[in-house]
Amino acid sequence: MVGGVLALMSILIVIISGLSAGLVNDGVSSLKAAGAQAVAFEEGTKSDSAFTRSVLDLSATEKWKEVAGVEDAAPLGLSIVNAKNSDGTPVDLTLFGVQPGSFLDPAPAEGESIPALAARTDGQPTPTAHEVVVSETLKEEGLKLGDTLTLDRLGTTLTVVGFTDNQRTFGHVDVAYLPIDVWQEVHAGARAGEAARPEAYSEASVVVIRGKNFDLSAVPGTDARPMKTAYESSPGYLAESMTMSLIQWFLYAIAALVTGAFFLVWTIQRAGDIAVMRAMGATKGFLLRDSLGQAFMILVASILVGVAIALAMASWLETTAMPFAIEAGPVATGTALLFVFGMIGAAVAVLQVTRTDPLSALGENR
Numbered sequence: 001m002v003g004g005v006l007a008l009m010s011i012l013i014v015i016i017s018g019l020s021a022g023l024v025n026d027g028v029s030s031l032k033a034a035g036a037q038a039v040a041f042e043e044g045t046k047s048d049s050a051f052t053r054s055v056l057d058l059s060a061t062e063k064w065k066e067v068a069g070v071e072d073a074a075p076l077g078l079s080i081v082n083a084k085n086s087d088g089t090p091v092d093l094t095l096f097g098v099q100p101g102s103f104l105d106p107a108p109a110e111g112e113s114i115p116a117l118a119a120r121t122d123g124q125p126t127p128t129a130h131e132v133v134v135s136e137t138l139k140e141e142g143l144k145l146g147d148t149l150t151l152d153r154l155g156t157t158l159t160v161v162g163f164t165d166n167q168r169t170f171g172h173v174d175v176a177y178l179p180i181d182v183w184q185e186v187h188a189g190a191r192a193g194e195a196a197r198p199e200a201y202s203e204a205s206v207v208v209i210r211g212k213n214f215d216l217s218a219v220p221g222t223d224a225r226p227m228k229t230a231y232e233s234s235p236g237y238l239a240e241s242m243t244m245s246l247i248q249w250f251l252y253a254i255a256a257l258v259t260g261a262f263f264l265v266w267t268i269q270r271a272g273d274i275a276v277m278r279a280m281g282a283t284k285g286f287l288l289r290d291s292l293g294q295a296f297m298i299l300v301a302s303i304l305v306g307v308a309i310a311l312a313m314a315s316w317l318e319t320t321a322m323p324f325a326i327e328a329g330p331v332a333t334g335t336a337l338l339f340v341f342g343m344i345g346a347a348v349a350v351l352q353v354t355r356t357d358p359l360s361a362l363g364e365n366r
Contacts, residue, residue: 002258002259002262002298002302003298003301003302003305004302005258005302006255006258006259006298006299006302006303006306006338006342007302007303007305007306007309008306009251009254009255009258009306009338010302010303010305010306010307010310010335010338011306011307011309011310011313012251013248013251013306013310013331013334013335013338014306014307014310014311014314014326014331014334014335015310015313015314015317016244016247016248016251016334017248017326017327017330017331017333017334018314018317018318018324018325018326018327018330018331019244019322019323019324020240020241020244020245020248020330021324021325021326021327021330022322022323022324022325023240023241023244023323024231024237024241025167025169025323025325026167026169026172026323027169027170027171027172027231027234027235027236027237027240028169028170028231028234028237029166029167029168029169029170030094030096030135030168030169030170030175031170031227031230031231031234033106033164033166033168034103034104034208035103035210036103036208036209036210036227037209037210037211037212037226037227038208038209038211038214038216038224038225038226038227038230039206039207039208039209039224039225039227039230040056040060040064040073040206040207040208040209040219040222040223040224040225041054041056041206041222041223041224041225041230041233042054042055042056042221042222042223043220043221043222043223044223045223047232047233048233049233049235050230050233051078051170051205051206051233051234052078052079052080052205054205054206055203055204055205056075056203056204056205056206056207056222057202057203057204058075058202058203058204059202060075060204060207060219060221060222061073061074061075061204061207063219064207064209064218064219064222064224067211067214067215067218067219068214068215068218069211069212069213069214069215070209070210070211070214071210071211071212072102072103072209072210072211073207073208073209073210074098074099074102074103074104074207074208075097075098075099075180075204075206075207075208076096076097076098076104076204076205076206076207076208077095077096077097077098077180077183077184077187077203077204077205078094078095078096078097078170078205078206079094079095079097079183079186079187079205080092080093080094080095080170080171080173081093081094081095081151081152081186082151082152083149083150083151083152083158084149084150084152085141085142085143085147085148085149086147086148087142089141089142091138091141091143091149091174092173092174093134093149093173093174093175093176094169094170094171094173094174094175094176095175095176095178095183095186096170096175096176096177096178096183097178097179097180097181097182097183097184097186097187097204097205098114098177098178098179098180099117099179099180100113100114100115100116100117100179101116103210104177104208105177106133106162106164106165106168106177107165108133108161108162108163108164108165109136109162109163109164109165109166110136110145110162110163111133111145111160111161111162111163112131112133112161112162113133113161113162114131114132114133114161114162114177114178114179115128115129115131115179116128116179117179117180117181120181120201122198123195124195125185125190125193125194125195125196126179126181126182126184126185126195126201128179128181128182129159129179130156130157130158130159130178130182131158131159131160131161131178131179132149132158132159132160132161132162132176132177132178133160133161133162133163133164133176133177133178134160134162134163134164134168134174134175134176134177135163135164135167135168135169135174135175135176136163136164136165136166136167136168137167137168137169137174138163138174139163143160144160145160145161145162145163146159146160146161147159147160148160149176151186154186154189154190154191154192155191155192156182156185156186156191156192157192158176158178158182164177170234171234171235171236171237172235172236172323180204181201184196184200184201184203185200187200187203187205188200188203207222209224248334251338252337252338252341253341255338255341255342255345256341256342256344256345257345258345259295259299259341259342259343259345259346259349260344260345260346260348260349261345261349262349263291263295263345263346263349263350264349266349267291267349267350274287288350291346291350292343292346292347292350295342295343295346295347295350296343299339299342299343299346300339303335303338303339307331307335311326314326
């Protein structure tokens with residue numbers, strides 16, 4: 001019975017680990033794909049939804065490139081918009097305005113890259129082609145190469161010319177990469193065929209930075225944050241991560257209590273046998289090793305069975321619409337902690353073995 005309960009807990013640990021990883025990927029997979037170490041926001045930007053609140057001048061990118069330890073830096077414009085496909089189907093998009101050729105420019109697995117920036121005349125809209133590379137997960141919504149996406153309210157049209165090699169999402173919304181000058185017009189609210197205000201063409205949301213051991217406060221007017229901290233500015237990321245972590249820690253505590261309760265009852269039931277062994281000369285150390293050895297075998301067998309079942313379930317869950325992804329690190333960590341907490345619970349319970357008095361346990365009838 002206890003083995004079955006522990007196996008079920010193992011299944012829950014693996015499933016929750018997969019859900020946590022899936023939610024993270026669904027929230028920030030596009031940022032993870034950048035391979036960056038930090039993101040610079042506008043100074044004073046609140047952590048909540050900082051990517052869409054922040055506005056930086058493009059000159060900040062050049063300043064970050066000059067900082068010691070910085071290998072490369074690229075501007076990123078970010079907006080979440082509503083659009084319609086060629087057949088009128090609604091499509092939610094996160095627009096990533098990037099400089100073509102920068103490390104943020106995705107190499108499409110299918111189709112072509114976003115077009116190079118074209119020279120613009122003051123007072124005129126950008127002549128850069130309105131072409132986008134979108135997340136491959138949008139194929140599931142029926143999107144295909146050559147489709148036209150029309151942005152709500154603005155009427156701006158974007159032609160799909162490529163798909164990324166894997167999932168690219170931000171805040172659980174699929175990403176569309178486009179030239180930064182096209183994004184600047186969309187962000188400024190310019191309607192199709194209209195130019196944006198002049199200063200809009202020098203703006204970006206953030207600067208994404210690659211490098212090692214650089215000073216995060218090196219560029220005045222910006223607030224650079226490590227990637228893990230920057231992730232928290234993705235919509236819902238922090239709340240989802242904290243919820244999943246809380247559930248996992250409750251499971252660890254339950255595992256310790258269940259295992260401890262089982263071995264406490266088991267120790268009480270065999271108190272007479274333990275007393276006989278003590279009377280025959282068995283040491284406390286031998287009895288502890290015997291009890292903990294049995295706990296070890298039960299935990300290992302139960303966890304291995306549970307993990308095997310969970311991995312079989314995971315292979316199916318990854319094919320569903322559920323944000324689910326199995327990663328070896330979180331699964332290994334979760335199962336190891338489940339084992340450790342289970343052994344702690346068992347150790348606390350079997351400590352009674354060391355306090356067993358042979359005469360009292362045997363009683364007058366023996």
